[in-house]
Structure formats: C-alpha cells, structure tokens
Amino acid sequence: MSSEHHEELRGFHGIHRGFPWSHVVGLVVSLVLTFAALWLVQAHAMPHGLLLAVILVLAVLQIVVQLFFFMHFLESYGPRYHVTSLALAFVFTVCIIAGSLWIMTFGGEQTY
Amino acid sequence: MHLPGYVNNVATPFFVTGDPMIYASDVLIVLTLVAIVFVLTYFKKWGWLWREWITTVDHKKIGIMYLIAALLMLFRGGVDAMLMRTQLALPNMRFLEAEHYDQIFTTHGTIMILFMAMPFIFAMFNIAVPLQIGARDVAFPYLNAISFWLFFFGALLLNLSFVIGGSPDGGWTSYPPLTEWPTDPGPGENFYLLALQISGIGSMATGINFLVTILKMRAPGMTLMRMPMFCWSVVGASILIIFSFPALTVALALLMIDRLFGAHFFTMLQGGNPMMYVNLFWVWGHPEVYIVVLPAFGIFSEVVATFSRKRLFGYASMVASIMAIAVISYLVWLHHFFTMGAGPGVNSFFAISTMSVGIPTGVKVFNWLFTMYQGRIRLKLPMLWAIGFIPNFAIGGATGVMLAVAPGDYQYHNSYFLIAHFHQVLIGGVVYGMLAGMYYWWPKMFGIILNERIGRWAFWVFNIGFYVCFLPQYELGFMGMTRRIYVYPAGMGWTALNLISTIGAYLMGIAFVLIVWQVLYSIRFPERDVTGDPWDGRTLEWSLPSPAPHYNFARIPTVTARDAWWAEKEARRRGEDVQKELRPLEPIHMPNNSGRPFILSVCFFIGGFGLVFEWYWLAILGGLGVMLCLLLRSLETNTDHYIPVEEIRRTEAALGRL
Amino acid sequence: MQKTFDRRRPRAFPPAQWRRGLWLALPLLLGGCSPQVMVFHPVGPVGRTEERLIIISIVLTAIVVVPVILLLWHIVHRYRDVPGNDAPYRPEFSESRTLEVVWWSIPIVIIAILAVFTTRDTFALTRPPEKSTTPLTVEVTSLDWKWLFQYPGSNIATVNYCYIPTNRPIRFILTSNAPMNSFWVPQLGGQEYTMPGMAMQLWLQADKPGLYYGRGAQFSGKGFAHMTFDVHATSQADFDAWVKNVKTTSPPLTEDGYNQLAHPGLSGKLSYSSYPPNIFHDIIMKEGGMYMKHDRAVLESAK
Amino acid sequence: MSLAHEEVLSTPSSDVPVEYSTEDGALKIFGFWIFLATDLILFACLFTMYQILHINTAGGPTEQELYDVPGFTAETLILLVSSFTCGLATLEMRRGRRSASMGWLVVTVLLGLSFIFLEVREFVDYVNRGATMQRSAFLSSFFTLVGTHGCHVSLGILWMLSILYQLGRRGISAMTARKIFIVGLYWHFLDVVWVFIFTVVYLQGVM
C-alpha cells in the first residue's frame, strides 16, 4: 500500500499540534515525584511506617501521570470499557496485595 | 499390584516405573498412534486434517475440537477415578501402591479441573457466543487458535507424564515444600508445572478474547441488557480468568524456579515461605471453581427458559448475581486454608465473605425455579440435566456454606466431607451444565439430534450413581476419613460406606459408556435437524441453519428485544413481514487459516518438554521457535480475505435460506 | 516399597458416647449415629463447640435448601408439558419486585445469623477452653511419616502416641520438620496445620478418659496414609503415673536419635525419658521461624 | 501486498486517530488494555512475594548492603525519560511524521538498552558479591521481581525494533500506527511497574 494514501489520512488525524506541552509536563511531574520520594528517604524525614506510606502515595501519583499524560487513558472511541476493566484490575490488585499481607502477618491480633 | 523387583530395575528412569499398567498403556498408546497414522494415510486424510482442522481459525471448529478433547479427558480422569474407587472399595486393598495412588489422584484432579472442565467451558464459549451475539467470529480468531493449541499441548504434556518420566504426585494443589526438589525429585512435578503454565497462557488469552468479543462485537441493537444470559456468564467467567490466572502463573513459575534453579521461595530453608504458595495458589484456585461453574449457570439459564417456553425470570438480578459472584470470589480465597491459623480476625472475615456467595447463588436458584413456574416444561435431555442439577447444587452449595463456617471447617478440612462437597458442585454443577450444553447445542454443531432414549438412561444411571457415590462420603468425613489416603484399616466403620461409594462410581462409569454409545448410535442412525431450530429456541443461534455456515450470518441481524429470535418468531406468528427489511448481501471479511498457531504451540511444547527434563538446549530451542513465530506473525500483512457475495449466495441457496 | 509400611491393627474405641438430642435432629446425616461418627461424638469443649456450630449451620442451610428441592419437585410436576395439563401458562411472567425482594433477603438473613455464630466461635476457639486450670503444653512435630510429641514440663517425648490429662486444657504447639501436615484428633476438636518454621497453637481438651483416634490430615507423601496416632486421655493421677513410668523405663532421645527419627520412614510407638534441650525451638528457628514475630510470641507464651 | 482488511475504515473522521481508524485496530487496542490488566496482577503477586520475603535474608547479604542509590536512581531516570520519548513517538505518529516517530522510537530503544545495561551490571555485581538467587529467599524474590521487569523491557526493545523495521518498510498505516500505539502503552506500563520497584524494592531497602 502506498504511503501517499496515508499522507491524506494525516490531515484528518492531526490531533496534537504545536509543542507537546502535556508530555513535557508529564515528564517534569514524574521527575519531581521521583526526586521527592528519594529525598524523603535519604533525609529520613519521617518515621519508618509513615515514610513508606508517603512514598507509596507518590508512586500511585506516578501511575496517574503515566495514565493521563502518556497513555491517552481518557481517549476513547466507543464505550470506555478499558477504563472499567482497569478500575476492576486496580480493585482486585489491592484485594490481593492487602489480603495476602494481612494473612501472612499471622494473627497479630491473636490473644493468648 | 506387586511386581518382582527386577522389573523395576529394568525400567529406565525415562520410561518410568515397572508397572504392568504403564507398560500396557505404553503399548496401547503406540498402537493407537499407529492406527491413527494408518487410517489417515489410508484414507488420504492428512491434507484434510491440516486444512480443515489444524489450521482452522473458525470458532465453531475450534469449539468442536475443545469438545472432543474435553470428552477424552473426562474419560481419562474418569478412569483414574474408577481406579481410585476400586482401591478404596475395601480396607487394606492391595490393588495400587502408595506412589501409584498418589499419582492417580493428582492427575485425576488436575485433569478434571484444568483439562476437562476448562476445555469444556471453552467449547461452549466457542460454539455459542459468536452465534448468540450475532457476530461472524471472535475478536481475535488467530489468538483463539493459539489458545486451543496451547491447551492441547499442555494437556498432552501432562498426559505424557504417565508414560515418560513419571506423573506428578503432590495433589492437584501441589503444595510445597512437599513438591520441592528434595522431597519430590524427578520430572513428575515439572510436568505438572509446565503443563499448567502452557495451557494457562492459552486460558488467559481465551478470557481476553471473549471479553473483547462480547463487549465490542455484538450485533447492532443488542445492548448489554439484551444479551443472552449465557453471554453474561461468559463475561463473568472471562473477568475471573483475566484477573486470577496471573496468580497461578506466578505460583507455578516460582515453584519451577525453586525446583530448577535452586531458588528459595517455598523451601523450608534459607528463608523460604511455603505458605505463600498456598496463598497464591488459592488466589487463583478459588476464582477458578467459579470460572468453571458460571458458564454452567449460563447454560442452565438458556436451557431452563427454552424448555419451559418462558422468558428467563428476573433477568436483571441474574446479571447482578453473576457480577456479584465474580467480584466476591476475589475476597474468599483463604477459606481453603482456615486451618493454617492466620488468626481469628482473618478467618472470620473470609468465612463471612465466603458464605455471602451463597446469597447471589441462591437468587439464581430461585430465578430458575420461577422461570419454570407457570411455564410448559418439556423434559428433553438438556432440561433433564438442568433439573438434575438443581437439587444437586443446592445440597453441594449448602455443604459449601457449612465449610465456610471456619470452626466447622477445622473438622471437615481435608476429609471426605470436603471431597463430597466439591464433587457435588463440580459434577452436579459443571459436568451437568456442560452435558446440558452439549445436548443443547449438539444439533447446532453437527446438524443431528442425539438419541433421546439412550440419553435418558444415561441421565438416570448417572444421577443415581452420583448420589450413591458421594452422599456416603459426607458421612465418611464425619467419621474421620481423610482424603489422599490409599489404604485405610478395617474396623473404623468406613468399609460399608466406601463400598457403596465405589458402586456409585461404577454406575457413573456405566452412564459414561451409555453416553458414548448414544453418540455412536446417533451418528449411525441420525435424526437430522433440518429446521436449524429443533428446540423452539429463543436466541440468535437458532435463527441459523444447523450447522451454521462458516461465516455464520449472511447478514448481521438487527436486534430489537432480549430473546431476539423468539421475538422475531413472535412477530412472524403475528403475521408481520420480517422479510421485507432484508438488506442486500455484502462481501464478508474473514480471517485466513494459519498453521502458525499450531507450530507456535509445538514450540511451546518442545520448550516445556526441555524444561521438564532440564535439557536446557531444548528449552532454549523451543523458546526461540516461539519468538520466531511471534515475529513472523508481527511481520505478516496478508491475514484476511473477503468472501464474495456470489459465494455467499450459493451457500445460502444450498442451505435453503434464500 | 510396600513392605516398609507396617499396617496397624484396627484399634478399639471408647464405649458409645451418645450426644443428647443429636440423633433426633439428624438421623439421616448421622447414619444411625454410631460413635464412629467422631465429629458428632466429641469428648471435650472444643469439639463440642464445633459440633454445635456444625448443627446450627446444617439447620440454617436446610431452611432454604429443603424447600427449594420440594418446590422444584412440585413445579416440575405441575407444569409438565403434557397433553391435558390445565396449569396456568404465562410465558411473559418474568418480573416480580416482591418475589425478588423475598429471595434476596432470605439468604441475607440466614447468612447474617450464621456469620454471628461463626465469628463468635472463631474467636472463642483461639482461647483456652477453660481458664481456671493451668494448661499443659505439648509440643508436636510432624515428621516423615510419624508424629513426635514432647512434654516440656516433664522433658519426656513419645512417638505416634501421647497421653493427656482429662479436664485440663492442652496447649498443643505444632510444627513440622518435614513437609506440611495437619494435626487432627476429631473427637477432641478440629485440626490445624503443622508447618516448617512455624509454631502454631491449638487448644484441645478431653472431658472423658479414653483412647482417641488422631491422624495427619494434610497429604505429605507416600507414607501419609499411615500417619495415625493415639491420644490417651486419662485422669491427672494416671497421667502423672505414666510420665513417671516413661521417665524411669524409657531410653533418652539423643541428637542422633532425633536425626534418625527425622529420616523418612514409618515407625511404631516409641517413648523417651528425655530429649536434648531446645530441640523443638531449634527446629522451628532453623526452618524460618527466626523471621516470624508470631512464632516467638507463641513459644514465649508457652513458657 | 494487500492491506485490504486494514482499510475497513469505520467512517474516517477527523477526530479518530489512525490507530483507531479500523475496527481491527480498536479491538486490538482494547484487548491490549486488558492484557495490561493481567500483567498488573502478575506484578502485584510478585510484589507481594517480595514484600513478604525481603527480610528473610538467611544470614546472607541484606538490602542495605546491596542497593546503591546512584545506581538505581540512574536506572529510574533513564526509564522515566524513555517513557517520555516513547510518548513523543506516538505523538509524531499521529501527526503522520514517519521519520520523527522513528527517531523517537530509536531514542527510546537506546534508553531501554542503557537501562538493561545498568541492570545487568547491577546483577553481575551482586552475584560477584555472593548475592545469588540461591543464597536466600530475599534474593530469590529480588531477582525474580526485578528480573521479570527486565525481561519485559528486553521484550519491549525487540518489539520496537520489529516495529521500526515495519515502519521503515511500510510507513504509517492503520496497522503500523496501531502497533506503535500499543507498544507505547506497554512501555508506559513498564515505567509504572518500575516506579513501584523503585519505591518498594530500592527506597524501602535503603530506608
């Protein structure tokens, strides 16, 4: 198939024009989040448990950055089933991780 | 079966254990292969086999191949069951030795769940889903073929273990540290790990495939809430497959890394933690049992509505309950190891979440009952199995709820009470469901209706045999008999009940023989289905000729109501002219056949076989083959073709549909 | 292979222990209620708690399941498609708000009731069945394919059988020096896993003297079928006498002797007048117990 | 050469990008999203495994002893930037600029290769210090978790090379556009996984 044909198609599909602002912003934010986490750990800014929680939150924010700035997450042509399925995946992921860790702590609450 | 020691000594470690049964099967397998090769060559059928079946990407043919494989595996697993029941018929039996018995229950469980129930449900997915939603194929036909062949070669690998290298013997759950190398050396366990891994990849692909198919490829007008209930159950099962199989992948992979590369995930030493395997296994294992039962629920919903000549009762709550079951089953996995002592808080949480599955399931049972209520019930074979299912599943489900009561489970765990529970739901739910589906869609697949009289006999013998076999096992559980023991002493009061149970098992065996006879008889003296709608059906597959042409629908139908075909028939009965809206035929876009899914799976098989015996050069060779196949596919551009209008018209005319 | 397994003779069982009223409720399930139906003939508070809960669960599930089966029977008869059937036929009858509310709520109520009982007993069973008496600690190790019992109080050990005093809570501390197993004495109460590197705790108690059947319940390889053991419940006085007897008449268990025992194989009943100190603790720590706060807590609390 | 099926454009309109322009493309993109969901669960299981085993060092090397802050920070930065360049490749593809798109893909591949290089060096270093997979449960789970990610990245590199080849031969068609888009999704996903490795494995380890 000749590429001329696609030359025409381009005209239709020029979605992003000009400087790729959203991508650059995404990169900057993700770098900021990374260095923030690194700094917090290096500086021992908080007690251990809290620190772990905070850097995990930062990591979750990184997911948001990737999904929205790079992965065209909200783009959809037709029903947005991919959003639903990913949401479901997140729910199950949390269930599996949290459930397993809870089980494996072995009865922290056991009274003897 | 006691053998002189020299037989054992003669047997090489490769062609295993000097057991006459194994030698007999070695010989049998070789003879069968020779016979197949001979027949294919004599009748010049090699080309036909390759063109029509091995390279096919047609969902209907793939479904039929799944069906044949599932029935064969039901036989293989059933023979295992007969052997076990024979050994357990009387105390201190010396029919099988410990090692042999251990291998048999392991392969029985593994085969029945992964290589019988799974392909059986996939058979039903493939046969019915595209036809029911008015599609010409699944979303990814090529991937669908890969799924089948991966399953096929996974099953082949596991079955090979019986004659080469030794079968796995750690139970279908295969808990480490028992299954770690030091306590279970040899290739047997590797067979288990790789066979499940290979077929598991295929299952995952099937899950993705059908979810996308159903969500994206429905005929115009078929909103989600107009979908046949079977399709909803496939959505539920697919969601479960997609989100639970990765846990199995990980559990198997880690155990394999332990065994082959000396890592310490689940070993007793160097900090390994075997409980994590148990945990991961059931993160998959529990959803797995719903994966196999949800499609059965779907089939019952279709069958009960059709044969009661009534609309399915409570459609919305049926949908809601499927989704509720699917979601809740991710929150219950610990109920398989209440006795691991994870603490009362954990046990209580998982006990309650487990019981609550009974709520949506109960709703389904009541909805089926009320679908029949004030209907006109025709006791055809599919309906017979559906009706047989209800009491069976109600009892099996109730004992499930009893097991969910954690302190009660401390007493039932690993006892025959548990064995009875899960056979009641697996057989009463899954096997009954799949048989109902098989009888229901058989005309659609082959254009013939299976003989009713023999089928009735088979049903009654099986149903009675079932209760005779498994009800005594509940009692045996209360009497302290645990699973996976190959002998038991006399004087425990277990003898009579075990004997009864064995008799029941033989009855089921006879019923299976009857089913085989029924199929053969019906092939010999076929009752043809010329209408395409032998049951006065309700959903779109019955609007097609039996069997359906390879493009399914000459024109994609437009759907305006829930039971689309029923609505159209009603409209006809009212005398409305449905014909006039017919659009002109258009060329149909179809995927090309391809031999690559088969070759790709052969490469997987070779790689897996290499890993089983730790012949790493072979494993790498297989791996490279897989990569090459993927690369070739990626570079391929010529993957589809169009069926010209002329050909469609000819085919339709031949089917009397113009 | 077979020859290495010595088959045990059938054992005698304690005289019939009829549980009041039970056979009235469940004649069918209990199949004549022979005492060999161990789960329904518990001889201690733990087994009794579990038995009561089991009966509650049977009754609660039967409340729906039995009517369902009867209803099915009725419907199939009434609405058969046979000539001359005058039962009403309403092909479009497929929605009913009232009915649906009914059958969503009945199971919810039943499950809620069952949930309350379950939670109550699950918590209760982690505590000693009786608070007033000091418990006896017995350390249990599952080996391939035998059971080792150690009595830290008196420093004696036995294989494949144990003695316990009646009317006194027994704290079984469970571990394994072999693949996982499960420690089960049906008439005393439910089981718990024995796992390498873990110290699990199981409370049991016997009310009546007798010989009770115990066995491993989690598959552990080819000798598994033979992993049974006897639990002798006797009065405290008889128990003390037995301990004394073992102390005076049995050989000690040495380090070597233990290693021998740990070797895969079957074994008869054995007794030892003493065992190397800390051997139980060391087994657990060696196999991963050092990573588990929980193990240390159990071992600590048993001291 | 026939791309017939690819041209089954479902009403080409100005607001549908090329990769979605065929029914086939839209199906495959959706299918790939679901595949990513399965991969997510797979990594979740590996992370859980790691979290439970990471203290089980069996007297062998510990996290503190092994992890090297500049090393893993460099790996992280490389991967984050590669995610950005990969995003640009998709962007240029949508603008129909073949060579720009290929250029960014090449940059991404190079970044990916340097990431793999650093990771392999890290692994070799550990092994030389006696920290092998066989040493302890901690190390088994470390190598498996981080190694699985590394395998994914390597596969991604091979895949991108194949797409580069196809792009060179065929230009931007509905088919190649779809492939670029999908490999992009895959690459961003691996970035997300790495961020969690960075957090849960490395940062927690040096905490």
Ligand code: HEA
């Ligand atoms: C198709 C397979 C299938 C199905 C559908 C089920 C369904 C259920 N199962 Fe079962 N189960 C297995 C297959 C299945 N199971 C297998 C294979 C094992 C053992 C694996 C092994 O160890 O090898 C097992 C083991 C197992 C255990 C572990 C026991 C142990 O190892 O000690 C438990 C514990 O909770 C359990 C519970 C349940 C429950 C509560 C349900 C519920 O979903 C049942 C719900 C249904 C009903 C309740 C009946 C219908 C409802 C009504 C009529 C109305 C309402 C009723 C009430 C309110 C009570 N199952």
Ligand code: HEA
């Ligand atoms: C869908 C799953 C499925 C199905 C259909 C079955 C079907 C049967 N199962 Fe199985 N079973 C399991 C899944 C299943 N099972 C699992 C998961 C385990 C646990 C394994 C483990 O512990 O790891 C298990 C374990 C298990 C045990 C316990 C073994 C032990 O722990 O020691 C027993 C014992 O009675 C048993 C019996 C039977 C019988 C009699 C049938 C019958 O229904 C079979 C009916 C027979 C056929 C359909 C084929 C017919 C055979 C012939 C035609 C030959 C004709 C020959 C003669 C009549 C002699 N099964």
Ligand code: CUA
């Ligand atoms: Cu079992 Cu820790």
Ligand SMILES: [Cu+2]
């Ligand atoms: Cu379960």
